[in-house]
Amino acid sequence: MSGSHELSRRDFIKVTTGIVGGLIGTMIGLPSIFYLIDPALREGGKEAWIPIGKFENMQVNKPYPFTFTRVQVNGWERTASSFGGYAIRKSDAPESLLILNSRCTHLSCTVNWSEEGNVFHCPCHDAAFDIDGEVVDGPPPRALDVYEEYRLTEDGTIEIFFKES
Numbered sequence: 001m002s003g004s005h006e007l008s009r010r011d012f013i014k015v016t017t018g019i020v021g022g023l024i025g026t027m028i029g030l031p032s033i034f035y036l037i038d039p040a041l042r043e044g045g046k047e048a049w050i051p052i053g054k055f056e057n058m059q060v061n062k063p064y065p066f067t068f069t070r071v072q073v074n075g076w077e078r079t080a081s082s083f084g085g086y087a088i089r090k091s092d093a094p095e096s097l098l099i100l101n102s103r104c105t106h107l108s109c110t111v112n113w114s115e116e117g118n119v120f121h122c123p124c125h126d127a128a129f130d131i132d133g134e135v136v137d138g139p140p141p142r143a144l145d146v147y148e149e150y151r152l153t154e155d156g157t158i159e160i161f162f163k164e165s
């Protein structure tokens with residue numbers, strides 16, 4: 001009788017020690033888990049202001065091309081993605097800039113400005129967009145996307161607000 005009591009008390013102590021040990025292990029382990037995850041939070045965040053060029057270098061009605069790369073860190077894996085677009089200056093007012101994403105809205109190929117045709121041409125399925133990004137030919141279902149949020153910095157640089165989708 002008393003033997004089984006002894007046993008269950010010993011089991012209880014064993015279980016309690018196990019739980020306390022587990023808790024201590026978790027507390028010691030947590031900072032290193034955060035250490036592993038932390039680079040992903042620090043580097044290549046999902047949102048950023050990206051400089052695309054000086055406003056003074058953008059000529060009226062002449063699409064100004066820009067590209068940039070974003071690096072995403074996921075644990076030990078780094079992935080670089082390229083993005084780009086065209087800034088179209090409409091007047092002397094920076095507020096009238098139209099900043100288009102150069103990714104075709106059909107299947108995501110990159111469009112190029114064609115001076116002769118006066119259109120953005122997509123080489124993948126021969127689509128064309130006018131200078132405002134509206135579809136004029138081919139299969140794209142909608143106009144080019146627009147970087148809506150941008151700002152002019154004190155030194156005259158245009159920056160777009162980039163949000164990864």
Ligand code: FES
Binds near residue numbers: 107
């Ligand atoms: S990807 Fe541009 S037309 Fe198909």
